[in-house]
Structures are given as C-alpha cells and as structure tokens.
Amino acid sequence: MDSDVFSPSNVRLDAAFYQREDVVGIARDLLGRVLVTQFEGVRTSGLITEVEAYRAPDDRACHAWNNRRTPRTEVMFRPGGSAYIYLCYGIHHLFNVVTGPEGAAHAVLVRGIEPLEGIDLMLHRRKARRFESSLTTGPGALAQALGLHTRMSGQNMLDPGSPVWIERGAPVLSVGAGPRIGVDYAGECAAWPWRFWVEGSRFYRKK
Secondary structure, eight states: GGGGGSSSSEEOHHHHTTTTOOOOHHHHHHOOOOEEEEEEEEEEEEEEEEEEEETTTOOSSSHHHHHOOOOOOGGSSSSSSSSEEETTTEEEEEEEEEEEEEEOOOOEEEEEEEEEEEEHHHHHHHTTTSGGGGGSSSSHHHHHHHHHHHGGGTTTTSSSTTTTEEEEEOOOEEEEEEESOOOOOGGGGGGGGOOEEEOOOOOOOOO
C-alpha cells in the first residue's frame, strides 16, 4: 500500500489517489480508508473492509465492458474521484468509486464497512434494533446505512461541498483476496481474484 498517503487523520483522499491507472491496486488501497457521508450537518462514517475492482474495457463483469456507454455508466468515464451509484435488482443502491484517468471507466465497488460514527442513525436508516455486523456488511446494506442513493451518482468526491467522500484512515496489515461475488455471467473474468477484504474483520461477506 502507499504508506505516504496513510495517516490516522480525517484528510480526504485526493485526485492523485483516485486517478492512478491500476484499479486493482486502488481497490486494495481503499481498505482501511474511511467512507463518510454528511447530510444536514450529521456525519456517518465507516472503515472500508471489503471491495471489488472492475476494469474497462476487457473485464466482462464491468458495466463499461467493451467501453459501453449508457446514461447510467457515463459517470464511469469521468476522471477518478466521482461516486457511481446504481440500483441492483430494483432495490439496493450500490456505491462505487470511479478511478483512473478520464475515459478509463474503472470503478471499485465498496462491499462492506465497519461503522465508526453515527451508528444510531445507521440503525434508524436500516430499521435495525441491534448493532450487528449485518448492519453494514454487503454493498446494499452499507449504502442504506450511510444514506447513499442513486440520485447522488456523479458526485465529485474531490469537491469540498460533496456530501460523500473518503478519508485517509489507517493501514491494513493483512488483506484477503478472492473472486468477485455474483459475476458468474462474466466468463473467465469471474475467476479473477479482484475482491479484497480486511482479514480478521467481522464486516465482510465470507462468500
């Protein structure tokens, strides 16, 4: 990981972090960072514990495979640092980080966080009674807990006025890797070990 960009602070990640070409490396580097939302002055946040990398144009699991451009995927072609949020199964709002230079159309799906701030609000948003790992484990769960919605897709997280951003966080010493989840349709790409998680964390899907 890039030790020079890690520090236990609330400094936001900058363009240099997001706009590197290696989406797989960025995905690994996002572990241990802090994903933050702030609406009406109320902050919720969590340590990123699980991610998946998606790379255009050769990755058949990527929404922009073969450089496919649609109204939904257009945000993926922006310079890295934007939020890409899409609806899955008509229910779940899934949060992705656009990476790479303009036109690359790479993205990292955030699949799990360990709650840090605003846990009572997360419980309310999730209609949950108890604080358990299921509160923010899984991409749909974490997006709901943080108040993320498709209407926020395209937010530039480098903009100080954005309601969603990622902070530096702290180093992760042990990282697990394996195939991505739910991409069996992607042929040989489905076996690529582009899902990463924080070993020892309760806040990631074991399978």
